[in-house]
Amino acid sequence: MSDKTMNLTLKIWRQKDAKSAGKLESYPISGISEHMSFLEMMDVFNEQQISAGNEPVAFDHDCREGICGSCSLQINGEAHGPDRRVTTCQLHMRMFKDGDTITIEPFRATAFPVIKDLVVDRTSFDRIQHAGGFVSVNTSGNTQDANSLPVPKVDADNAFDAATCIGCGACVASCKNASAMLFVSAKVSQFALLPQGKVEAKDRVLNMVNQMDLEGFGNCTNTGACEVECPKGISLDNIARMNREYMKAAIKKD
Amino acid sequence: MSVLDSKVPEGPIKDKWTNHKNHIDLVNPANKRLIDVIVVGTGLAGGSAAASLAEMGYKVKAFAFQDSPRRAHSIAAQGGINAAKNYQNDGDSTYRLFYDTVKGGDYRGREANVYRLAEVSANIIDQCVAQGVPFARDYGGLLDNRSFGGVLVSRTFYAKGQTGQQLLLGAYSAMNRQIGKGKIEMFNRHEMLDLVKVDGKARGIIVRNLITGEIERHSAHAVVLATGGYGNVFFLSTNAMGSNVSAAWRAHRRGAFFANPCYTQIHPTCIPRSGDYQSKLTLMSESLRNDGRIWVPKNKEDVEAIRSGAKKPVQLSEDERDYYLERRYPAFGNLVPRDVASRAAKERCDAGFGVNQTGEAVFLDFASAIQRYGKEQATVLGEKSASKERITELGAAVIKNKYGNLFQMYNKIVDQDPYTTPMMIYPAVHYTMGGLWVDYNLMTTIPGCYAAGEANFSDHGANRLGASALMQGLADGYFVLPYTIGDYLSDEIRTGPISTETPEFEAAEKEVRERISKLVDNGGSKSVDHFHKELGKVMWNNVGMARNEAGLKEAIAKIRSIREEFWKDVLVPGGADELNPELEKAMRVADFLELGELFAKDALDRNESCGGHFREESVELDGEQKGEAKRDDVNYKYVAAWEWNNDPGEANLHKEELEFKDIELKTRSYK
Ligand SMILES: Cc1cc2nc3c(=O)[nH]c(=O)nc-3n(C[C@H](O)[C@H](O)[C@H](O)COP(=O)(O)OP(=O)(O)OC[C@H]3O[C@@H](n4cnc5c(N)ncnc54)[C@H](O)[C@@H]3O)c2cc1C
Ligand code: SF4
Ligand code: FES
Numbered sequence: 001m002s003d004k005t006m007n008l009t010l011k012i013w014r015q016k017d018a019k020s021a022g023k024l025e026s027y028p029i030s031g032i033s034e035h036m037s038f039l040e041m042m043d044v045f046n047e048q049q050i051s052a053g054n055e056p057v058a059f060d061h062d063c064r065e066g067i068c069g070s071c072s073l074q075i076n077g078e079a080h081g082p083d084r085r086v087t088t089c090q091l092h093m094r095m096f097k098d099g100d101t102i103t104i105e106p107f108r109a110t111a112f113p114v115i116k117d118l119v120v121d122r123t124s125f126d127r128i129q130h131a132g133g134f135v136s137v138n139t140s141g142n143t144q145d146a147n148s149l150p151v152p153k154v155d156a157d158n159a160f161d162a163a164t165c166i167g168c169g170a171c172v173a174s175c176k177n178a179s180a181m182l183f184v185s186a187k188v189s190q191f192a193l194l195p196q197g198k199v200e201a202k203d204r205v206l207n208m209v210n211q212m213d214l215e216g217f218g219n220c221t222n223t224g225a226c227e228v229e230c231p232k233g234i235s236l237d238n239i240a241r242m243n244r245e246y247m248k249a250a251i252k253k254d
Numbered sequence: 255m256s257v258l259d260s261k262v263p264e265g266p267i268k269d270k271w272t273n274h275k276n277h278i279d280l281v282n283p284a285n286k287r288l289i290d291v292i293v294v295g296t297g298l299a300g301g302s303a304a305a306s307l308a309e310m311g312y313k314v315k316a317f318a319f320q321d322s323p324r325r326a327h328s329i330a331a332q333g334g335i336n337a338a339k340n341y342q343n344d345g346d347s348t349y350r351l352f353y354d355t356v357k358g359g360d361y362r363g364r365e366a367n368v369y370r371l372a373e374v375s376a377n378i379i380d381q382c383v384a385q386g387v388p389f390a391r392d393y394g395g396l397l398d399n400r401s402f403g404g405v406l407v408s409r410t411f412y413a414k415g416q417t418g419q420q421l422l423l424g425a426y427s428a429m430n431r432q433i434g435k436g437k438i439e440m441f442n443r444h445e446m447l448d449l450v451k452v453d454g455k456a457r458g459i460i461v462r463n464l465i466t467g468e469i470e471r472h473s474a475h476a477v478v479l480a481t482g483g484y485g486n487v488f489f490l491s492t493n494a495m496g497s498n499v500s501a502a503w504r505a506h507r508r509g510a511f512f513a514n515p516c517y518t519q520i521h522p523t524c525i526p527r528s529g530d531y532q533s534k535l536t537l538m539s540e541s542l543r544n545d546g547r548i549w550v551p552k553n554k555e556d557v558e559a560i561r562s563g564a565k566k567p568v569q570l571s572e573d574e575r576d577y578y579l580e581r582r583y584p585a586f587g588n589l590v591p592r593d594v595a596s597r598a599a600k601e602r603c604d605a606g607f608g609v610n611q612t613g614e615a616v617f618l619d620f621a622s623a624i625q626r627y628g629k630e631q632a633t634v635l636g637e638k639s640a641s642k643e644r645i646t647e648l649g650a651a652v653i654k655n656k657y658g659n660l661f662q663m664y665n666k667i668v669d670q671d672p673y674t675t676p677m678m679i680y681p682a683v684h685y686t687m688g689g690l691w692v693d694y695n696l697m698t699t700i701p702g703c704y705a706a707g708e709a710n711f712s713d714h715g716a717n718r719l720g721a722s723a724l725m726q727g728l729a730d731g732y733f734v735l736p737y738t739i740g741d742y743l744s745d746e747i748r749t750g751p752i753s754t755e756t757p758e759f760e761a762a763e764k765e766v767r768e769r770i771s772k773l774v775d776n777g778g779s780k781s782v783d784h785f786h787k788e789l790g791k792v793m794w795n796n797v798g799m800a801r802n803e804a805g806l807k808e809a810i811a812k813i814r815s816i817r818e819e820f821w822k823d824v825l826v827p828g829g830a831d832e833l834n835p836e837l838e839k840a841m842r843v844a845d846f847l848e849l850g851e852l853f854a855k856d857a858l859d860r861n862e863s864c865g866g867h868f869r870e871e872s873v874e875l876d877g878e879q880k881g882e883a884k885r886d887d888v889n890y891k892y893v894a895a896w897e898w899n900n901d902p903g904e905a906n907l908h909k910e911e912l913e914f915k916d917i918e919l920k921t922r923s924y925k
Binding site for chain 1: 305322323324327329339377379381382385394396397413419423426430431433434440442494669732736827834835
């Protein structure tokens with residue numbers, strides 16, 4: 001493995017807390033290996049800040065393998081940075097070159113207020129799930145045998161694809177309207193495609209969409225930016241499916 | 255008699271659980287509303303427990319340090335979950351799953367618990383499917399299975415390489431339903447920093463609100479710890495960055511015995527480390543060993559040529575390769591259990607056959623599988639004269655369908671294409687079988703304090719089989735704890751709400767505040783990570799895949815001095831009353847520095863090799879098993895449960911003797 005190193009300029013959003021105003025600050029950093037992940041570069045940066053007696057920059061992360069949905073950086077204006085189908089933690093420094101300036105900001109949306117530096121509050125996503133992101137089945141040792149209800153493989157596969165959403169919020173951060181349609185439609189689709197989800201389908205879609213609106217997410221105007229930046233490749237087809245489910249439910253309701 | 259009472263019910267093993275359930279005191283629904291339960295952790299174990307307890311009517315408060323229950327470390331589990339459904343009609347049964355798990359654990363688990371686990375395993379799959387978990391299915395619409403290491407049947411259910419994600423989202427959805435109803439109060443971004451005992455019983459916890467830094471008191475009639483494993487004591491592991499021992503360790507310091515801390519699983523198939531900046535290691539699921547073949551070159555010249563780039567691995571002919579697992583273990587081949595596969599990789603690399611610059615990597619090769627599947631597909635499609643390229647293309651598509659996301663992950667990290675060149679892998683710390691000692695009811699040695707999931711020690715003995723942690727977490731949370739906790743809570747219906755305005759809460763809060771101030775005001779010169787890395791190095795070198803007396807004694811001395819140095823010289827920037835990730839890390843590393851010593855002490859005490867614990871002093875010297883780990887059932891057939899005694903080095907050992915009535919104790923052979 002060759003080991004190219006780079007010197008970079010980082011412009012990082014610094015904000016003390018939810019109430020304070022924030023601003024971009026510039027920092028030089030040197031000797032970054034192309035094999036590092038983006039967050040390892042941030043670790044190196046923070047270690048340097050600590051040794052220099054400065055406060056390190058706060059950012060969310062946990063699994064560092066693209067599945068927990070914690071990491072959430074807007075890098076050079078793109079949610080999760082320049083690579084496709086990856087989260088920030090899977091982005092590698094080989095995507096950048098010596099001398100680059102990298103702007104690092106939090107995911108921005110009214111429904112995602114900044115907590116500190118690059119950390120945002122995404123509990124609005126949880127509240128949408130509380131409104132209907134489940135099948136109403138209690139824990140019981142007597143549910144029917146898992147194979148008593150075959151599910152066509154295509155439906156199972158499509159439901160799985162929708163269910164791989166990691167709840168990161170990149171779709172919202174990429175949308176000029178800060179709409180959460182991709183996220184909500186992924187959950188609605190997963191259940192709409194499975195027999196287990198059909199019973200409550202109508203209430204589910206109405207309640208989740210209602211909560212989405214209450215949280216202050218914007219409207220969907222079909223720009224498709226969300227799909228481009230989504231690290232899990234959640235498809236716009238899900239939004240179309242949710243719209244159909246919603247129409248059906250709204251008509252029946254009235 | 256030992257102070258440890260495992261409370262294993264009487265009777266034949268297959269009736270124990272049913273009988274026990276029938277005799278557990280029930281709490282009537284009206285009374286459940288008066289009972290508070292705290293669940294710390296919302297991974298598979300905690301999430302499923304919180305949801306089930308709330309459904310039953312208890313008032314639940316749940317806590318997690320992440321910003322949402324959905325982000326718990328369980329989300330990262332890849333390969334699958336076991337269940338004795340026998341859908342493949344390959345001879346699987348409750349007994350066989352029980353047997354495989356006890357044998358896989360090298361006869362260091364508690365029979366009755368393992369049998370119960372196997373017994374409820376089938377319910378888990380039914381429950382998850384009912385919740386809408388999209389498991390993989392075959393073309394007939396039925397559930398698909400794959401095989402994992404250490405077994406001869408196909409009983410692993412999966413959702414591509416994202417099984418943990420789908421199961422956790424299932425438990426999360428069950429929680430969401432209860433949160434929406436107000437039955438669970440969820441505290442995200444809250445970290446438990448101490449357990450509070452009143453009159454000897456667990457009555458609450460002290461937590462820090464990670465956003466504001468506020469210290470809060472929460473009380474309950476029982477406390478469930480489902481806070482995961484402690485693999486991050488090694489600094490580098492496949493665990494999420496935040497995984498920690500603190501909740502379990504604080505309970506330990508309050509009187510919960512810590513069992514078998516040295517039992518660690520080092521997983522054979524992880525991406526090798528690349529540099530000093532490395533922050534964590536990435537697992538490549540064990541499911542890959544269904545189709546991947548593990549090898550190193552036979553000759554040192556080829557090793558050199560590959561390391562320097564003069565030769566590519568694909569250029570080596572079949573007889574220039576050493577498929578060492580197939581060679582050493584013909585019966586199980588590439589599907590030997592994890593501990594065996596890891597040690598075999600270390601053996602080859604120590605002998606100088608490692609295939610990367612650091613000398614710590616072996617190949618995991620899919621070329622044969624691609625050809626095999628390609629030919630099968632060509633036949634199915636009626637393409638009799640398919641070209642080699644076409645076969646490769648067809649075979650690669652099958653592999654992609656099975657492991658696509660893992661291959662993509664590998665490619666993004668290593669920048670190499672595993673479809674055309676073998677993956678490089680090396681063992682890494684992955685899972686901890688040890689944990690809080692619990693009885694059959696999952697209660698720790700503190701009355702009212704329970705432990706579930708990876709945080710307890712109960713089911714996997716000295717080595718866990720693949721796809722069994724998800725099974726255990728959900729078994730504990732959905733099907734065991736909700737019943738067994740009733741046994742304790744039925745005596746609590748007259749207790750009434752528990753006040754937090756008591757001297758016990760006061761004192762615990764004061765201690766937590768002092769610990770925080772000490773760290774924030776320490777004004778040292780070195781970062782938390784500096785100490786964590788130092789600790790990790792000692793753990794990996796002396797308490798890792800191979801351990802010996804001198805190395806363990808050295809480790810104990812070194813860990814003590816790192817701990818001393820930490821408290822003298824750690825630098826924690828920022829304040830106590832704000833979001834402060836460095837402070838969070840410092841609290842966790844302080845506890846790892848104590849656990850690490852107990853870990854080494856336990857490894858030193860256990861002068862036998864069993865499962866993931868390999869003592870160089872204890873190997874088979876001759877016969878068919880020559881060079882393999884040697885277990886010592888005469889002297890070590892016990893669970894080591896350690897009692898806190900003011901200093902990790904002074905911990906008192908209590909032994910729970912293990913009994914094997916339903917499975918014959920044998921040498922574990924995979925030859
Ligand atoms: C990469 C990887 C792949 C794996 N793949 C598989 C697999 O295919 N099959 C399998 O069976 N097993 C697998 N495992 C193992 C399995 O994922 C874990 O053992 C299991 O998920 C642990 O679940 P848990 O509920 O016990 O804990 P976790 O999921 O670790 O959850 C811990 C919870 O506790 C909370 N917590 C921790 N400390 C505190 C504190 N002090 N205060 C408040 N909250 C706290 C956290 O916020 C979190 O909610 C894998 C593990 C890894 C690392
Ligand atoms: S839809 Fe995609 S971008 Fe949006 S939250 Fe889910 S994974 Fe993230
Ligand atoms: S840290 Fe988990 S997805 Fe990036």
